[in-house]
Amino acid sequence: MELNVVWFILVAVLFIGFFFLEGFDYGVGILLPFLGRDDAERRLVINTIGPVWDGNEVWMITAGGALFAAFPHVYATLFSGFYLALFLLLLALIGRGVAFEFRSKQAAPSWRAAWDTAIFTGSLLPALLWGVAVANLLQGVPIDANMQYTGNFFTLLSPYTLTAGLAFVLVFTYHGAVFISLKVEGEMIGRARSAGLKTGLAAAVACLTLVGLTYVSTDLFRSLPAGAALWGAVASFLVSYWLLRGEKYGLSFTFSGLAIVLTTLAFFAGLFPRLMVSSLNPAWSLTIYNSASSPYTLKLMTIAAAVMVPVVLGYQIWAYWVFRKRLGVKGHLEY
Amino acid sequence: MSELLLSRWQFGITSTYHFFFVPLTLGLSILIAFMEVMYVRTDNELYKKMAKFWGKLFLINFAMGVVTGIVQEFHFGMNWSEYSRFMGDIFGAPLALEALTAFFLESTFLGLWVFGWDKLSRKVHALTICLVAFASNLSAFWILAANSFMQSPTGYAIRNGRAEMTDFMALLTNPYLLYQFPHVLLSGLVTAGVFITAISAWHLLRQSHVDFFRASMKIGLVCTLLASLAVGGSGHLQAQMLAKAQPMKLAAVEALWETSDSAPFSIVAMIDEKNKRNDFALSIPGALTFLVHNSPMGEVKGIKAMEQEYTARYGPADYVPPVPPVFWSFRVMAGAGGLLILLALAGVWLWRAGKLESTPVLLKALLYSLPLPYIANSAGWIVTEIGRQPWIVFGLQRVDQGVSMAVDAASIWISLIGFTLVYGALALVAVSLMRKIAVAGPVDAPADAAGAAGKGATLWN
Numbered sequence: 001m002e003l004n005v006v007w008f009i010l011v012a013v014l015f016i017g018f019f020f021l022e023g024f025d026y027g028v029g030i031l032l033p034f035l036g037r038d039d040a041e042r043r044l045v046i047n048t049i050g051p052v053w054d055g056n057e058v059w060m061i062t063a064g065g066a067l068f069a070a071f072p073h074v075y076a077t078l079f080s081g082f083y084l085a086l087f088l089l090l091l092a093l094i095g096r097g098v099a100f101e102f103r104s105k106q107a108a109p110s111w112r113a114a115w116d117t118a119i120f121t122g123s124l125l126p127a128l129l130w131g132v133a134v135a136n137l138l139q140g141v142p143i144d145a146n147m148q149y150t151g152n153f154f155t156l157l158s159p160y161t162l163t164a165g166l167a168f169v170l171v172f173t174y175h176g177a178v179f180i181s182l183k184v185e186g187e188m189i190g191r192a193r194s195a196g197l198k199t200g201l202a203a204a205v206a207c208l209t210l211v212g213l214t215y216v217s218t219d220l221f222r223s224l225p226a227g228a229a230l231w232g233a234v235a236s237f238l239v240s241y242w243l244l245r246g247e248k249y250g251l252s253f254t255f256s257g258l259a260i261v262l263t264t265l266a267f268f269a270g271l272f273p274r275l276m277v278s279s280l281n282p283a284w285s286l287t288i289y290n291s292a293s294s295p296y297t298l299k300l301m302t303i304a305a306a307v308m309v310p311v312v313l314g315y316q317i318w319a320y321w322v323f324r325k326r327l328g329v330k331g332h333l334e335y
Numbered sequence: 336m337s338e339l340l341l342s343r344w345q346f347g348i349t350s351t352y353h354f355f356f357v358p359l360t361l362g363l364s365i366l367i368a369f370m371e372v373m374y375v376r377t378d379n380e381l382y383k384k385m386a387k388f389w390g391k392l393f394l395i396n397f398a399m400g401v402v403t404g405i406v407q408e409f410h411f412g413m414n415w416s417e418y419s420r421f422m423g424d425i426f427g428a429p430l431a432l433e434a435l436t437a438f439f440l441e442s443t444f445l446g447l448w449v450f451g452w453d454k455l456s457r458k459v460h461a462l463t464i465c466l467v468a469f470a471s472n473l474s475a476f477w478i479l480a481a482n483s484f485m486q487s488p489t490g491y492a493i494r495n496g497r498a499e500m501t502d503f504m505a506l507l508t509n510p511y512l513l514y515q516f517p518h519v520l521l522s523g524l525v526t527a528g529v530f531i532t533a534i535s536a537w538h539l540l541r542q543s544h545v546d547f548f549r550a551s552m553k554i555g556l557v558c559t560l561l562a563s564l565a566v567g568g569s570g571h572l573q574a575q576m577l578a579k580a581q582p583m584k585l586a587a588v589e590a591l592w593e594t595s596d597s598a599p600f601s602i603v604a605m606i607d608e609k610n611k612r613n614d615f616a617l618s619i620p621g622a623l624t625f626l627v628h629n630s631p632m633g634e635v636k637g638i639k640a641m642e643q644e645y646t647a648r649y650g651p652a653d654y655v656p657p658v659p660p661v662f663w664s665f666r667v668m669a670g671a672g673g674l675l676i677l678l679a680l681a682g683v684w685l686w687r688a689g690k691l692e693s694t695p696v697l698l699k700a701l702l703y704s705l706p707l708p709y710i711a712n713s714a715g716w717i718v719t720e721i722g723r724q725p726w727i728v729f730g731l732q733r734v735d736q737g738v739s740m741a742v743d744a745a746s747i748w749i750s751l752i753g754f755t756l757v758y759g760a761l762a763l764v765a766v767s768l769m770r771k772i773a774v775a776g777p778v779d780a781p782a783d784a785a786g787a788a789g790k791g792a793t794l795w796n
Binding site: 064 | 403405408411422423431433434443742757764771
């Protein structure tokens with residue numbers, strides 16, 4: 001297989017890992033103010049992702065690094081083009097990242113409320129922005145013959161892209177609710193379940209709308225695998241919802257994760273072999289060929305990824321295994 | 336202001352801010368790993384208490400390093416996209432490798448360390464912090480590999496209108512990297528040593544938690560002394576290498592305008608940048624030549640000669656970096672380092688004589704030396720980065736050729752102001768939190784947190 005294709009797949013794998021893991025991570029953050037009635041409960045909700053959120057975020061950082069190394073033109077065009085959106089994303093992630101650490105260091109309720117707000121906003125905004133970004137990449141953005149983005153921040157906002165943002169927020173929130181139901185004990189399980197059932201319904205509506213709009217606004221369905229994966233995602237989501245109603249939390253989480261994996265697959269299959277679609281002229285799109293690094297760098301990075309990705313997966317899975325026990329408000333949680 | 340100038344300000348501010356937290360992460364992770372390994376080996380609870388207390392301060396600092404680091408990674412694409420296009424083939428690889436080999440390791444095992452005290456065996460738990468320390472310093476290695484290429488390119492060819500990698504090993508064995516990496520790693524250890532020493536001094540002055548801070552002080556002092564001596568040595572070697580790799584930077588560091596066979600080392604100078612001369616200089620004759628060549632005779636190139644050489648080689652442009660900031664930053668860095676060596680020497684001397692705790696003057700000096708490594712670290716980067724101007728990649732691309740074309744000034748203003756304000760506010764919060772924890776000393780659970788929560792106090796101590 002061509003190394004350009006290998007790297008397209010690797011970037012897709014990194015984004016799949018990112019959306020799967022940070023998906024529930026963001027969801028937990030969004031649910032924080034709603035599920036935790038008092039301070040101890042909010043601490044409990046945070047602790048469901050406490051040991052792992054940072055490792056999850058590295059999937060995004062690695063995806064960024066991989067784009068830089070393998071497809072530098074995409075990295076350059078995307079990040080300079082989506083400048084203000086990225087700025088907002090970074091602010092959200094800064095606030096969220098320090099909030100996990102700072103929150104417990106002072107007891108004043110106003111202090112804790114402020115950092116809880118940072119966690120909530122810092123989870124909601126990235127979810128929304130990633131949805132908007134993904135929809136824009138599928139739909140196409142104004143890119144000229146010199147690979148320069150010629151739009152502005154508001155070019156990125158349309159009914160289609162905003163629907164995608166909303167759908168991402170709702171699906172991630174649902175995914176987070178199912179995750180919490182897996183990670184806690186006692187009364188909180190039921191509360192997470194009912195939060196999941198409420199947001200899940202809204203998410204299903206948003207997803208179906210999004211699929212419809214994707215049909216109208218993009219050429220994703222011209223690719224059979226992409227179309228199949230997208231419908232598969234919707235089906236997985238509904239199965240997950242049905243399993244959550246039946247209180248089968250583990251399986252429900254598996255299927256909500258599968259829905260996210262399939263959506264990401266659909267997105268990349270729909271793009272292939274492009275990475276950024278130009279809405280001005282299809283010939284100006286950035287593809288895995290015209291935006292790639294040299295064969296030497298691609299080869300080097302392929303070897304590195306082939307060695308490192310399984311190792312990383314191994315110890316991250318081990319970390320989840322170490323923290324597999326359910327958490328309760330009365331338990332001792334080191335922080 | 337132009338997009339170029341705004342982007343330069345933004346990069347300067349965000350990287351200085353990022354590097355304000357990084358050295359402590361690099362050094363303190365190693366010292367905490369040392370403490371916990373000692374705990375496993377000696378079974379002495381004091382070491383565990385030390386690892387936990389310094390670990391708390393480490394975590395706040397680490398969080399700041401992480402969130403400011405994300406900005407750095409995206410920055411190249413956001414503000415310097417033409418640089419990313421030109422250099423991505425080479426520069427992207429170490430960045431991706433940093434994420435693959437270091438960030439994943441660091442963040443996953445830090446989570447295990449923080450939350451795993453009662454879930455992992457003692458040995459495995461000690462291993463987690465060792466891996467964090469390893470990964471932090473490994474990530475510094477990758478970043479410096481990328482930075483070293485910008486300072487002194489190796490293992491590349493210009494093809495397809497960009498720099499392409501031809502030899503990865505040349506990237507990793509870049510002489511610039513081999514001198515810069517130890518210098519940065521050791522600076523991290525100095526920063527951590529001083530950090531521990533200063534906080535310990537504060538408590539010893541007040542006779543609080545004496546056993547705990549006496550033991551910490553020893554570790555801090557020994558680390559500061561050894562690392563600051565070594566950092567001076569590695570800095571000296573780096574300067575000698577600079578004479579070959581970036582003679583213009585070295586000349587700017589010394590404000591040496593004319594090429595000389597017996598170049599003086601100026602301690603202070605009044606620099607007249609416009610007329611390219613020094614109005615006054617207090618200098619040691621021949622000392623620079625001696626430092627560079629290890630002998631009293633040998634040529635050190637001056638700024639004017641380098642300017643002519645670069646103009647002939649690269650075409651007409653302004654190749655002289657801003658001399659005064661480079662000149663003075665170097666002196667601030669070396670001065671702060673020298674002061675730390677003296678302080679650490681005095682500290683170790685008095686400690687061996689059993690008089691450290693009865694010498695409040697020195698304890699106070701150690702306490703107030705806390706800013707010195709931070710000043711030295713920042714000044715060091717000013718020398719490195721401003722001394723490289725006008726190049727973004729030495730000899731290959733100028734800074735003005737690397738800036739993003741798709742980004743307008745308004746956007747950069749928004750992000751510049753946004754980042755600066757948020758960073759400033761967070762720095763205040765982080766420093767005040769660290770101060771609070773440092774002053775409280777090693778307590779088992781903060782009483783106020785338990786009181787406000789009412790129940791479940793064990794959740795977050």
